[in-house]
Structures are given as structure tokens and as C-alpha cells.
Amino acid sequence: MNVWTLALLLAAQDRPAAPPVSPEVHADRKVTFRLRAPQAQKVVLNGEWGGGPREMAKDDQGVWSITVGPLEPDLWGYNFTQDGVVLTDPLNSALKPMRSPRTSVVEVPGEPPRLHEFQNVPHGTVRLHDYESTALGRRRPLRVYTPPGYDRDPNVRYPVLYLFHGSGDTEATWTAFGRAHLIADNLIAQGKAKPMILVMPDGHAVVGPEAREKNVPGFLKDLLDDVLPFVEKNYRTQADREHRGIVGLSMGGGQSLTGGLTHLETFAWVGGFSSAIRDPETTVAAALADPAATNARLKLLWFACGKDDRLVEGGKELSEALKKRGIKHEFRITDGNHSWPVWRKYLGEFLPLLFVEP
């Protein structure tokens, strides 16, 4: 037995009979957070629900706690700052998948349940893959959602939405934190969205100092050369442009709008959520050059941004460039900021628009 194992076993034995619970979600949607830290001088709770950091209080067992809320029914990220050190909640197995992991997750259920919640409906499956990217010369992860019933009838083929995450995220974030699979399950059960496959690749094709210039082109090359062929080989897809959509959030929205509008031979349904899109006259010049051809090929161009999100300016700029050429699109400026509650709602609005004639 090594020192590490021994330390864990001793820690487990020393654990008191009733270890603290964190987070504890109460019926009134207030939430109590707890951290055992007898030696700490100061512990602060940081939460995505806004209002800034909150100091926690220590009891005589050395457990720090605070109760906040009621919080809106949603998934919220949070962490602690213990004496200046940021840490996730050691009592909570739910972590937000991130490039720089630092966020625990609490889910506050709604009554009735919200669109992103697990409900008593038929469920699809999230599937994990790794593939060798010829475009990037390395192995890459990939998540694929198949809709309910996918395994039942080997003759049915499905349309595909390529769904991209933001710069802080990984290929796991759209399911683990965004709940894209449950949003799709619920919309399909309600008859509001077509059964479809969701493909969630890793958005970080080029990292480090070169990322700013090279990530979007590297990502799109990998998408077209490797991800699409992998998906179309391994899944029963409707493999034509009229059954392919492309959308993403933030960095991924820049990727989806750029990739979609410059590859209308591949994608007919294009979207962007709170998109990091700059200089549309250059980045989507191909689509702007021939408005009639672009309008003829686009089944949908839909993008949205929260009014409190500084990226709303990029959306306005793109919308203006499209308007000037008479290219059909919908640009929605909504309530909200640059955050997942907004993106879950956008996905709930976007999926029903796909693969249907208006």
C-alpha cells in the first residue's frame, strides 16, 4: 500500500458518522453549500447566479456553510475560495467539464420540470468516441447523441446537427452541463423537434498562442475531413446538405456561422448562440458575395445574443452585413448575458426550427 492509498483510507476512517452534504437543494429552491475546513480563516462561495462572492460561516465542527436563493430552476456552476485558493466542492461529484476545471454543478429542479430536465419520456443515448484526426494529426474526443428509438429500426436514417461548445468548455459540456440530450429528448417527445443526431466535437483544434488565428480554420478542416466522414460512416445519417445543421455557442458560434456560411454546399441549416464572430465582411465573404445563391441554399440562418452580452455587437455587425445584401436571416437580441441559462433556452428554440419547411 503506498502513502497515497494509506492517506485516503485513513481519511475515510476518520470521516464522522454523518458527513456534511453539499450542495443541499431545499424544496423552496434555496440551496445550502458546505465545506469542511477546520483550519481555514475565510471561505467564500462564488456562484454563476450572480450577486457576487458570499462569505460562508464556520460551525463548531469546522464546517463552513451558507444558504442562498431561492435560485431559478436551472443548472448553476459554483466553487469556493478558501483562504485565497479556488477549489471545487469536494462533496459534490458533479463537475462542469472545462478546459480549466474549477466549477462544481448544482441542479435546481423546476415544478413543472424545465425543458432541460430528465422527464418521463423516451430517452436517447449519448455515445463517446475518440477518432484519429488526419487534419490535426492527433486523437480527438467526440460525443454523439442518438435520438430515442435509434437502435430499434436499422432502416431509419436521421438528420444531423453539429453542435459546438465555447472556449472554456470541452466536448462533454453540451451534454453534462448544457443538457442538450435531455432538451432534444423532451422536444422530440412533445412533437416539437424532429428526431435527429447531435454531434459534439472538441472545439479546440489549435491551442496556445496560435489559437486566435488558426483555431477556426483548423477546427473546420477537422470537421469536414474527419468528423463528418466518421459520423456518416458510423451512424445512419441523411447524408446531404438539406439534412445537416451547424450551430454553436460563443467560440463555437463563431465556428458554426463561419463554417456554415462558407460551406453551404455541406450545411443548409445554420445558427449561432452568443457568437464570437468578428469582421463578417472577411470571415463570411463567400456567403455575402452572391446573395441570391446564398438565399437559395440557406434553409435557415438564425442567431441570437443576450442584450447584456458584449458579443451582441458582433451579432449586430453580421446582421447588418446580411441585411445590406438582402440575405434572409433571423437575429434575435434577447434578455440575458453570456451564460448557460441563455444557451439552454436558445437550443430549445433552435431545435424545433430544424429540418422542417417553414
Added chain:
Amino acid sequence: MNVWTLALLLAAQDRPAAPPVSPEVHADRKVTFRLRAPQAQKVVLNGEWGGGPREMAKDDQGVWSITVGPLEPDLWGYNFTQDGVVLTDPLNSALKPMRSPRTSVVEVPGEPPRLHEFQNVPHGTVRLHDYESTALGRRRPLRVYTPPGYDRDPNVRYPVLYLFHGSGDTEATWTAFGRAHLIADNLIAQGKAKPMILVMPDGHAVVGPEAREKNVPGFLKDLLDDVLPFVEKNYRTQADREHRGIVGLSMGGGQSLTGGLTHLETFAWVGGFSSAIRDPETTVAAALADPAATNARLKLLWFACGKDDRLVEGGKELSEALKKRGIKHEFRITDGNHSWPVWRKYLGEFLPLLFVEP
């Protein structure tokens, strides 16, 4: 934009041109770990490879670092202690799935690649599910591995191994950290294991003070009432006892040996890795009562434990109880302690024994 988002954006902008990389695995299998913590007084590295905590050194940019190794080719858990606070590596997206998450993961590749590494062979798929447990009255997560080619021929049915994790783990740990799916891929490609389905449920059926008495029976009721029917409804299984195996590690080894040996009507292939099994005269009394019937029904009973693992005593006790009745089994005492390098090896030895006549 809320305060949280603003803080993240500002943090991103303040990032220097070349942020530190951690962990950095060198060609000689030494590994450098780094943590940016300009305000810290002391930072320590804790690693599962043994040798105890190691103090890190700070450079003039406020980045703490240390180089260790060479390490054996394997996956290793580690974390930092910054001024007394344990934290995962904020520069590393790879975390070990745990009930109490506190461990980052570094993979040290082998040359040639080890059995648990991604190799250029056909790959299966890991699938994520949630199901409503009637036995436990709540929703539970489940992971299922399907072997390469599963989606190709809808007429082929597969044997199933039920594979359980340890007390610190979650349903994700056998794949994310144990690499069960890659071990299976590689053994199948080498012709050393039959193509099979692996089913990885959540081992924590009852938590809190009642867990010690009630977790194993609650887990086995959920397994038999809910998990098996879910798997046999949703996957193309060979749904008879001669095509069902059951194995687990530590707490999961107690569950698999107890569950297997008391449910030979359901499982013919039984195993346990470093199993938390106590008092076999009581826990597996059903199998001991009629040795001839047990021998007739058991296709395999294989369990193993490291000689440096204190749970080896439970294994010896079980082996003695079986020997006394002439019940066929293999009990292996191997090198190693209570740790994942041992369990990855055991899985590599166990899978080839399954679903084949000796």
C-alpha cells in the same frame, strides 16, 4: 453580464501569452507539474505513484513546478496542496470521476503502448444512460460499452459482463480512469477476448450511515430488478446465465462475489478484484451450502488481490471457505496494492477467461 462571467473574461484577458502547461509528459517518462499561484507560501504535489508528497518550487512568474519520474507507463492520479488546501490541477481538463472529486489525471504512454492505451484497432463505443430505478426509487446513471462492430449487424447478440467500481468511484470511473473500453478493444482485436458488452452501473445504492448494512442488498436488487432488464431491453444480449459475467473492484468486488455466488441462476462467470468481502460463511452461504450444485453452475470463479493490499485477508478467507467444500476457483495473490494499476491488469487477465470453455 454577471460578476462571475466578468471575472472569467478578465482572467482570460490577463492570461500571459504562453500560459504554463501542466502536466507535461516528457519523452523519458518524467513529468513536470505546474501551478500558477503567485500568492502561495507553499505548494505540494501528491501523486498516486508513491513516494509521498513533494514540495514544489516557485519561479519569478509565480509559477510553482516540479519534475518527477520517470513514471511507469500508466494513468496516475495527482493533486496539489496549496497552503493546506487540496486542489485539482486547474490546467488539466482530465479529472478522475469520483464521489468526492479531488484528483487530476496524467497518462504516461508506453512504448510499445500498454493494453489500456488507445491503439490503432477497431473501437467500441461507450454509451451513457440514466434509468429510473424501481428498486431504489430514484434516477440512476449507467454506462454501457458495446464492442467494435456492434452497430453493423443487427442479428448478432453478445454476452454481457457486469463491471462494478470501488467506493470512491462513480459509474464513469471504469472507462474514464480504468480504460475498460480500451482494454476490451485491444483484447478483442488481438483475438484474446470475445466481443462482449460491458455494463457499468453506479455502485452507491444506499449512502450515508445506512450504507454499510444496506448498500450491497440495495445494489443487487437494483441490478436484478432494473439494470438487467434495462440492458436486455435496450441491447442485443445473449440473455442467459451462461452469457452473463459479474465482476468488480474493492467495494464492487464484494458486490460481484456476493451477487454472483448468491445468484448463480443469473450469472455463470464470477470474479472479484481486491474485493471488499467479509464473512463468506454468511455472505455467500447459498453457494457454500451445496458445493456440487455450485460447481455445476459455475463456469468461472476467479478473484485476485495484491499482496500489499490489506483486503488480501478477505480473499484468503473466501478461498479457504471454498476449498473446504471443494468449490472450484482461482484465487491469485499478485504484486501490488489497492490501486488502479493493479485493477487495469486484472481486467486484462479476466476478460480473456470469459465466455470460453476451458
